[in-house]
Amino acid sequence: MGKSLHFTMGQLLEHMAIKYPDNDALVYPDQGLRYSYKEFNAICDGVAKGLLAMGVGKGDHIAIWATNVPQWVILQFASAKIGAILVTVNTNYKAVELEYVLKQSDTTTLFLVSGFKDTDYVETLYSVVPELRNAEPGQLQSERLPFLKNVVFLGERDYAGMRRWHDLEVLGEGVENDQLSAVQKLLDEHQVINMQYTSGTTGFPKGVMLTHHNVINNGFNIGECMRFTEKDRLCIPVPFFHCFGCVLGVMACVTHGSTMVPVETFSAEAVLRTVQTERCTALHGVPTMFIAELDHPAFDRYDLSSLRTGIMAGSPCPTEVMKRVIREMYMTEITIAYGQTESSPVITQTRTDDPVELRVATVGRALPDVEVKIADIETGQRLPPGRQGELCTRGYLVMKGYYKMPDETARVIDEDGWLHTGDLAVMDENGYCKITGRIKNMIIRGGENIYPREIEEFLYTHSKVADVQVYGVPDVKYGEQVMAAIKLKENTSATSEEIQDFCRGRIANYKVPRYIKFVDEFPMTASGKIQKFKLREMAIMELQLEAAGSVETA
Incomplete structure (x- = not known):
């Protein structure tokens, strides 16, 4: 407990x-x-x-x-x-x-x-x-x-x-x-x-109501997972308007007497400079932020040796990026956190002493005093370890509800108090969870369920791929086809055929992306989450798949 x-x-x-009383609480070096x-x-x-x-x-x-x-x-x-x-x-x-x-x-x-x-x-x-x-x-x-x-x-x-x-x-x-x-x-x-x-990919944004008890206890447990003390100094480049900033950042610090060192607006160099100037011991970021920091031309000029821990979260964390952060940014105790605003926000987190394999391949296990279950999508029954279903959570972390939206609240919090996240996950026998996709992001191609995360992780192993997003686009014959939007590393070039050849024989044929688009950036929310639905909308127009998209399916 x-x-x-x-x-x-x-x-x-x-x-x-x-x-x-005399410990630094809030520092803006600039x-x-x-x-x-x-x-x-x-x-x-x-x-x-x-x-x-x-x-x-x-x-x-x-x-x-x-x-x-x-x-x-x-x-x-x-x-x-x-x-x-x-x-x-x-x-x-x-x-x-x-x-x-x-x-x-x-x-x-x-x-x-x-x-x-x-x-x-x-x-x-x-x-x-x-x-x-x-x-x-x-x-x-x-x-x-x-x-x-x-x-x-x-x-x-x-x-x-x-x-x-x-x-x-x-x-x-x-x-x-x-x-x-x-x-x-x-x-x-x-x-x-x-x-x-909530930024809400469908419908209007909903006002998530959180209490003192929600955010204080969630912040405290997040800080405990990083082993925070009053000696820690956290660089916070993630936005405050989002739980990542105001709970994983601010509340994790204040519950431990740690120092908050915010960056007013994100830039990779501002983060590197702040960490060096203030000897920060911890750093938060979404994967795209860590990628920008690692790839910054001046990266080697900054001394990041004070770093120990921090959190990568907000969207799926690529294994290769995690390994580089551990190796090149000295963040040997970096943790991965998973959750959503409705759970104030963290549900699961890895611990600083978890083996690297668990820290790169899972989103950790439940925080203290938090219940997590994987439920069958059809029946709602709790599934045994190793079976995929919807991740649900219960405990002090669950929001009071959506402001003035009782029906929407009842849709996500059931009569037993379980918050339904809408995320697909698998839990192992030790309680460690892997997020396998959003229920609504799952690609169904010719009756095969395809989880974009699995293909993304595979494509990250390609030497030229810096970042990748996989999503489904409509198809008359199969219902959906797999598409990948790929951001290449600096000074590299690749063709669609090259990427497809890399996949063939190494992942199942039905998972090989039918369409590949090379991009300089992805459409983002302000909190750094990539908007796959926008990538899908753009692809439907560019590939002229409107007719396929209007085909009705059972």
Whole structure:
């Protein structure tokens, strides 16, 4: 059995500020920002008081649309200290998606930065809420977003209708400590504190409701799997709006008194520089991030010898990439984690002392106090080791539900409390799981079930292949055919025939990709997940398979 923590997030941070007052909590080397746990807690208190002064209270929804800026982590704790619910907005969203999330979540207050990549957040917001330009700060009346009253800009510039971050700090000075304490006494660890929208490959995004208890205990157990102590320093280049950043990153650190060293927006060199400058002992990333770091022309110029552990997750982790990270980045204790937002998010994780074979071939075993079963897709019955079925989980980690979507919630959490992940998996007799695909990504070719992951792992062994995604495309005769989108290594070239010849005789003929497309990049979500459904849509158009796709099957 694991050790269960019974804190609210505010209580957790106060506990750490007493236990490790002078330890670095939050460090941004490029900005010269360095807060100890004592300082970080005091800053979060100040902002919590500012929120109270602005009229934000327990149960109110406040949204943040920002890259990994320092204010993001401060708000994560400041909002939790008063029981407000932090709604995390995907940094890649445009106007339609922003409006949907703010409306569906009943957000009363929005915090935002100036923009990200090609999106100007301020102009996007004005287009969604034109009334903001003429509103007094805090007095917004919007026809499309009736709940939204406050907008706070995370910077120094003045924008019409918005407060600045500094104004919030000043407002907080007028609130007594006793008032904040009184609010904190009313909070309960099982109340919802965080709402994240699943990127949803089908239908509209759903707001996943997570509690203090969900994210604190999941973060603690994740940190335990990496053997975190107050001496560890974690480089966090994965986005905070996603559980990978705010739970596997922030909460794994704060539950252990470890140091958070975020990278504001991902670049391979920024990560390498940050690890070297701050002597980071741990690094998180999705596989594409680790590939970019390993392949960076300046890789050899950086000293990464301080690294020990970290997490590769977010999408299937190629065996060859894992081996290179262990060998070339000194991450001998790197772990693999698997889960989804609905399970706050980690269900299984490898341990630092697992043999390399298990760390490259499985997603580990259940975290402490977490139940995992592999269920028959048809009957829901628990399957024995070695049989493929749907991975289901139960325990403290399961979300409260989807916000205002009871039917959707009932679809994924059954009456016995099991969360159905939609992922196909096989578990061995020691509880180690292999994810074999998504139920809906499975390719069925002429009655044969094909699991893309298996073909991807095989193609990674080709000397010219840097990254690969395998998916099904429609076919009149077989129902579906196998297609591979391949990113080649720098300064190499290959033909479709060469790749197919490499496969023939080494994997079953029906698994050899019928179509091969060479790409420079894959369509991604902002959290680094490759969108196979988009690759499939593009292929249907390029290969003119629309007619095959409309053939009805039983």
